[in-house]
Amino acid sequence: MAHTPFAYNLAHLIGATVLMMGFGLLYQRRMTAVIRTYALQAMALALAAAWQAAIQDAPHLYATALIILLFKGMAVPAALQWLVRRLGIHRTVETALGIGPTLMAGVGLVALSIVLVMPMDIAATAITRESVALAMSVVLLGLLMMITRRNAVTQVVGFMSLENGLLLAAVGAHGMPLVVELSIAFSVLVAMALFGIFFFRIRERFDSLELSYLETSRGDSQ
Amino acid sequence: MIPLLWGILHTLLVVAAAPWATGLTRRVKARLQGRRGASCWQPYRDLWRLLQKDSVIADSASWLFHITPYVVFVAVWLAATILPTLTTDMIMTPAADLIALVALLGVARFFTALAGLDAGTAFGGLGASREMFIASLGEPAMLMVTFSLSVLAHTTSPAHLVEFVLAGHVGLEVSVGLAMGALLMVALAESGRIPIDNPATHLELTMVHEAMVLEYSGRHLALMEAAAMMRQLLFLSLIICLFLPWGIARPGDAAPWLLVGLAAWIAKVAALSVVLAAYESWIAKMRLFRIADFLGGALLLALLATIFLYVSEAL
Amino acid sequence: MVIGSAMIAFLLLGLAAPLGRRRPAVAGLVHLACLPPSLLLLALGLMHLAAPPGTPPQIITLPLGLPGLAGHWRLDRLSAFFLLVVNLPAVLAGLYGLGYAPHLPRPGRVAPFLPLFLLGMNGVLLADDAFSFLLAWEFMSLTSWLLVVADDGNPEAGKAGLTYLSMAAFGGFCLLAAFALMAADGGSFDFALLRAHPGGGGGVLAVLLVLLGTGSKAGMVPLHPWLPLAHPAAPSHASALMSGVMTKVALYGLIRILFDLQPVLGWQWGFALMLLGAATALTGVFYALMQRDLKVLLAYSTVENVGLILVALGLAAAFRAYDQPALAALALVAALYHVLNHSLIKSLLFLGAGAVVSATGERDINRLGGLLNRMPVTGACFLAGACAISALPPLNGFVSEWLVFQSLFHAPSLSHWAMRFGVPVVGVALALAAAFAAVCFVRAFGTVFLGRPRSAAAAAAREAPLSLQLAQVVPAALCLGLGIFPVLVSGGLASVVAPLLRVRLPTALLGWPWLSPIAPGAGSYSALMLLLTGVALAITTVLVVHHFGSQRTRRAPVWDCGTPCALPEAQYSADSFSQPLRRVFGRPLLAARELIDMPAPGDTAPARFRLEIRDPLWDGLYARLIRLVNRLADRVNRLQSLTVRHYLLMMFWTLVAGLVIVAVRPPL
Numbered sequence A: 001m002a003h004t005p006f007a008y009n010l011a012h013l014i015g016a017t018v019l020m021m022g023f024g025l026l027y028q029r030r031m032t033a034v035i036r037t038y039a040l041q042a043m044a045l046a047l048a049a050a051w052q053a054a055i056q057d058a059p060h061l062y063a064t065a066l067i068i069l070l071f072k073g074m075a076v077p078a079a080l081q082w083l084v085r086r087l088g089i090h091r092t093v094e095t096a097l098g099i100g101p102t103l104m105a106g107v108g109l110v111a112l113s114i115v116l117v118m119p120m121d122i123a124a125t126a127i128t129r130e131s132v133a134l135a136m137s138v139v140l141l142g143l144l145m146m147i148t149r150r151n152a153v154t155q156v157v158g159f160m161s162l163e164n165g166l167l168l169a170a171v172g173a174h175g176m177p178l179v180v181e182l183s184i185a186f187s188v189l190v191a192m193a194l195f196g197i198f199f200f201r202i203r204e205r206f207d208s209l210e211l212s213y214l215e216t217s218r219g220d221s222q
Numbered sequence B: 001m002i003p004l005l006w007g008i009l010h011t012l013l014v015v016a017a018a019p020w021a022t023g024l025t026r027r028v029k030a031r032l033q034g035r036r037g038a039s040c041w042q043p044y045r046d047l048w049r050l051l052q053k054d055s056v057i058a059d060s061a062s063w064l065f066h067i068t069p070y071v072v073f074v075a076v077w078l079a080a081t082i083l084p085t086l087t088t089d090m091i092m093t094p095a096a097d098l099i100a101l102v103a104l105l106g107v108a109r110f111f112t113a114l115a116g117l118d119a120g121t122a123f124g125g126l127g128a129s130r131e132m133f134i135a136s137l138g139e140p141a142m143l144m145v146t147f148s149l150s151v152l153a154h155t156t157s158p159a160h161l162v163e164f165v166l167a168g169h170v171g172l173e174v175s176v177g178l179a180m181g182a183l184l185m186v187a188l189a190e191s192g193r194i195p196i197d198n199p200a201t202h203l204e205l206t207m208v209h210e211a212m213v214l215e216y217s218g219r220h221l222a223l224m225e226a227a228a229m230m231r232q233l234l235f236l237s238l239i240i241c242l243f244l245p246w247g248i249a250r251p252g253d254a255a256p257w258l259l260v261g262l263a264a265w266i267a268k269v270a271a272l273s274v275v276l277a278a279y280e281s282w283i284a285k286m287r288l289f290r291i292a293d294f295l296g297g298a299l300l301l302a303l304l305a306t307i308f309l310y311v312s313e314a315l
Numbered sequence C: 001m002v003i004g005s006a007m008i009a010f011l012l013l014g015l016a017a018p019l020g021r022r023r024p025a026v027a028g029l030v031h032l033a034c035l036p037p038s039l040l041l042l043a044l045g046l047m048h049l050a051a052p053p054g055t056p057p058q059i060i061t062l063p064l065g066l067p068g069l070a071g072h073w074r075l076d077r078l079s080a081f082f083l084l085v086v087n088l089p090a091v092l093a094g095l096y097g098l099g100y101a102p103h104l105p106r107p108g109r110v111a112p113f114l115p116l117f118l119l120g121m122n123g124v125l126l127a128d129d130a131f132s133f134l135l136a137w138e139f140m141s142l143t144s145w146l147l148v149v150a151d152d153g154n155p156e157a158g159k160a161g162l163t164y165l166s167m168a169a170f171g172g173f174c175l176l177a178a179f180a181l182m183a184a185d186g187g188s189f190d191f192a193l194l195r196a197h198p199g200g201g202g203g204v205l206a207v208l209l210v211l212l213g214t215g216s217k218a219g220m221v222p223l224h225p226w227l228p229l230a231h232p233a234a235p236s237h238a239s240a241l242m243s244g245v246m247t248k249v250a251l252y253g254l255i256r257i258l259f260d261l262q263p264v265l266g267w268q269w270g271f272a273l274m275l276l277g278a279a280t281a282l283t284g285v286f287y288a289l290m291q292r293d294l295k296v297l298l299a300y301s302t303v304e305n306v307g308l309i310l311v312a313l314g315l316a317a318a319f320r321a322y323d324q325p326a327l328a329a330l331a332l333v334a335a336l337y338h339v340l341n342h343s344l345i346k347s348l349l350f351l352g353a354g355a356v357v358s359a360t361g362e363r364d365i366n367r368l369g370g371l372l373n374r375m376p377v378t379g380a381c382f383l384a385g386a387c388a389i390s391a392l393p394p395l396n397g398f399v400s401e402w403l404v405f406q407s408l409f410h411a412p413s414l415s416h417w418a419m420r421f422g423v424p425v426v427g428v429a430l431a432l433a434a435a436f437a438a439v440c441f442v443r444a445f446g447t448v449f450l451g452r453p454r455s456a457a458a459a460a461a462r463e464a465p466l467s468l469q470l471a472q473v474v475p476a477a478l479c480l481g482l483g484i485f486p487v488l489v490s491g492g493l494a495s496v497v498a499p500l501l502r503v504r505l506p507t508a509l510l511g512w513p514w515l516s517p518i519a520p521g522a523g524s525y526s527a528l529m530l531l532l533t534g535v536a537l538a539i540t541t542v543l544v545v546h547h548f549g550s551q552r553t554r555r556a557p558v559w560d561c562g563t564p565c566a567l568p569e570a571q572y573s574a575d576s577f578s579q580p581l582r583r584v585f586g587r588p589l590l591a592a593r594e595l596i597d598m599p600a601p602g603d604t605a606p607a608r609f610r611l612e613i614r615d616p617l618w619d620g621l622y623a624r625l626i627r628l629v630n631r632l633a634d635r636v637n638r639l640q641s642l643t644v645r646h647y648l649l650m651m652f653w654t655l656v657a658g659l660v661i662v663a664v665r666p667p668l
Helices: A006-027 A031-056 A060-087 A099-117 A129-148 A152-172 A179-207 A211-216 B002-032 B042-052 B063-082 B098-118 B122-153 B158-166 B174-190 B218-243 B256-282 B288-314 C002-020 C024-050 C077-103 C113-126 C130-148 C155-186 C191-195 C203-218 C227-233 C236-261 C267-290 C294-321 C325-360 C376-389 C396-409 C417-449 C466-484 C486-501 C527-548 C579-590 C616-641 C644-664
Strands: B055-058 C058-062 C071-075 C553-556 C593-597 C608-612
Touching (some): A006 A031, A006 A152, A006 B174, A031 A060, A031 A152, A060 A152, A060 A179, A129 B288, B002 B042, B002 B218, B055 B218, B063 B098, B063 B218, B063 C527, B098 B218, B098 C396, B098 C417, B122 B174, B122 B288, B158 B218, B174 B218, B218 C527, C002 C024, C002 C113, C024 C486, C071 C130, C071 C191, C077 C236, C077 C325, C077 C486, C113 C236, C130 C155, C130 C236, C155 C227, C155 C236, C227 C294, C236 C294, C294 C325, C294 C396, C325 C466, C376 C417
Parallel strands (some): B055 C553
Antiparallel strands (some): C593 C608
16 A cells, blocks of 8 residues: 555545534434534634645635634534524424435445546645545535435535535645635625525514414424 | 463453553543542442352342353453553464454353343343344444454454554554544443443433343442453553554563553553543433434444545555 | 165155154154264265365266266265265254154154155255256255145145245246256256366356355345245254255355356356345344244344355355455355354254244243243253354354455455445445344343243243253254364365365464464464463452352342332343334334234223334235236136137147247357
8 A cells, every 4th residue: 555645644534524524414413413513524624724734835725724714613603503593493403314324325425436536547746536535525425415404404504514525625636726715705605595594584484473373383483 | 481471461450450440430520520539449449349248149040140240251351351452462362353352242242131131120121132232233333443454454463453553554544533433432332331321320211231230249240340341441452452552562572661561551541531531521321212323323434444445545 | 875875765764754654653763763874974974075185076877867868976075065064953853853753743744754855955965967956956845845834734834835835946947947058058967067168157147047046045135035934834853954954055056056067257246146145144134133933033044144155155256256266265165164053053043942842832932931940951052052143252153254254354355346345335234244143142042041931831841852952962062163173174164165266275374273264464263262261261250259259149039120020021022122123223124113002091901012014025026926926827817718729829829939930040
């Protein structure tokens, strides 16, 4: 087995942490735990970006790391927690497919992405296959989360985790010029999505804030 | 001659150190919860006191009930003896690889569960049923960890794994990280620690291991308790041996290396015990049926570890 | 010569037995008379195995069989090994039958068929041409079917017999077609010519048919549903033979054809066998875990073990296709080791189950309990069997499992990606199956032999008679022996495998007591060392505990957290034991449902708990197939009442169609 230098190994290990958090998202059953896991994933991603900044000697990636940490690791989870509390969304995650089968499907997707990258022939100095496989797996797991979890908030979390996968690929690539801009753009997109749900839900609420409706269906938050 | 000597010393060491590790975990946990806690040596006193008491055995129990404590204790002791902790240069090390180690722990579990069923009580059966349920997922996860390590190092023998890692053949592999995660999850389950089972509980419906040994008393209970402590130490040692082997002496090293090995092992066991206590204080116990997800997750993690090897191998 | 006399002895016994069918004692005598020929064949197999390597196989040609085709019979190392596998349990079954058969409801319907059944199985092993092979195979099927339906008072047995017969017919037909294809390609029905003609294998279709034919007899998923019906329906010693031995004869057929007659096979077949084996193992053990009937449970466990053997065979085929003969030999040795182990263990367990059933009259494990105190010998032997089949060291089941895992762990070196990703998944399946097997046998032993009796019959049970005990003690001791000396056994097996793969597996690279077949550093196991150290540690423990601790033991009523319940129903039953696993896996896989029938309010009747388990495979595949066949049969039925003109018309069209086929067929 060829030796890969320590720097790459650590980068991959951090990438694997991001992936594990992706599995964690599929594994969690409570909404708050899902959001917390997402925050951890974002923090791991920030770490990955910072580490890439250090080994690639690319200071702009520090900015990316900071944005990811502040925005996705803290602000968005806090907002989501607030949203869950404020809107009285169900505490438990509603699944379209059980936890066990979802996890198994996840492993299948990871295997698929590994099979896909195996024949890729890129020099080890650019993106290594392992990091591509990791990033692709994170993206696929995000998609899986979006299709197997019913609630809107979990779907948004799935989408954001998918986006984390894209960012993981982007920060791992040497000389990717627009990483900072990309991360900002994605963040704005996510913010829009979040506010979208928020406004949607608020409108739904306002529509149903009549006294008579509240009397017939108390506590129905769906 | 030397391997035989080390083997005997190691055999005595694991049985002597096991209550200390348990006592340390209990003490750290107590401190974290704001209590003073008993001293680290308390488990020794407990075991001694239990030894002095008469053994009371249920009328309905069979001869299996009498021999089970000995079988269980010896099986776990044997497993702990074989696993290298200080040096890989021991006579017994080639007698069992990781697969056999898993199976030895399986022997202990098999008989404990049978003893739980023997007296014909509801609680004993409950404990046995749950223990076997947990093991039916934990044991495969451990075998899969072995699988991924053996794909990496082409060996299932713990001593050769240690040598493989110490020789610097393996860096910070993703697979190793995943395998370690899986083993940590299994270790929690197999040594009956918190998210799976609560070693301190005597609330009937949450017991697993405690429910199985409910009918035991006196010296029999002492043996069962000591076996449980040794099992916990065994898992800590297993994690150390497979993933943090630095400090373990190898054949050909001079005798003083063994002292280094001993010091390193004690330090690592202590550190892991503290981490374990902290984790236990931080997390809540799981519902029984959630355990299937938890250990199924460990199994899949170990599977992922194997799959990821293919990528890094192809580099 | 010796073989022939043993075979003729079986035949004469079978033919003579009906003469004394009115007297039960004769049935016992017939079983006793089965012992010498079985022992003879056993000794013969051992002698051939002990012969130095390179000893040529013994070949006999008899003027029997099809016109122009003599009957060829051959004894080589593979046959010799399987003679061992067949006749060791046969000896035990004969011994057991001596005390057991006279008490059967219809001993006269069992005694004649047991020797004939043995004749059929031994014949399959020795046949060296397709005709003799099929003849013996069908003979084996037919006589075993007669054993299944021996108890004519039992409607279940009738249903089981019908299912079994149709499945056996299907399997036999598949083999017939496979041999026809192979003969068309290789030029002869004679195995010697087929062997000398590599490459002429009849192609994909032939291999598929072989797999279906032998797989259906061995209980490979999805061809297994007859097995848990038929094996338990026979008398217990016949069940032991069917489950422990006949499945192995089917596997012998598979090994003989795939590894001897068809030496060129793609890795895809190995891969397919591996996946089928993994599915078989998981399905079998999972159903076993849910059963209440002790004998059905054991039959499902047979399905699991066949799966394990199939995985090892698949690995061997794949390694051979990738030209890694050493690892192929390892996998094949593992498979054969497990064949031997399982034939012993399953015979032991079925004989034990038979002893329990005849002592209590109960097969439902939820109505047994506490038998270890009343039947100590049977209980201890059953415990040994349960430990062995749960792969606990130092017994034999663990060694073969260890070998299978070792060969599996080296399979990722095969370079195709399907293998590399398939192997870990198969590993997960096997590991799960092994763990479930332990759960299954804790459950079985715990409910049958431990706890308090759950019925009056269980409370009044008596130990089995001496011949039954002896027939259990011997295999239990052998289980230990085969477990403690793995180097010896696997060395013998390596000599069986060597002529097939042309490489001899080294079994102890580290020296004598260490089983280390791959490389000195690649993992080793020594049961003897473990046992000796364990004994030393046990003695130390006992001495220390008794020296420093109290030695007194008091008997007292059970404690149970201070609230004991005297009702035996308050114990954990077999169903409650498997409840956690049933809840996690049973719902998706078995459509398991727990129903509680509550009486109407005010009604004082007790609420009833019911458990429903269905076999999705049966519902989805076989039930549909049966409906289809019935519908077709109705259609075809109409053909019976046609006019003569219609029949003539049909004959005419058939003739024309045949002629057209001949006309358009490409010339040979």
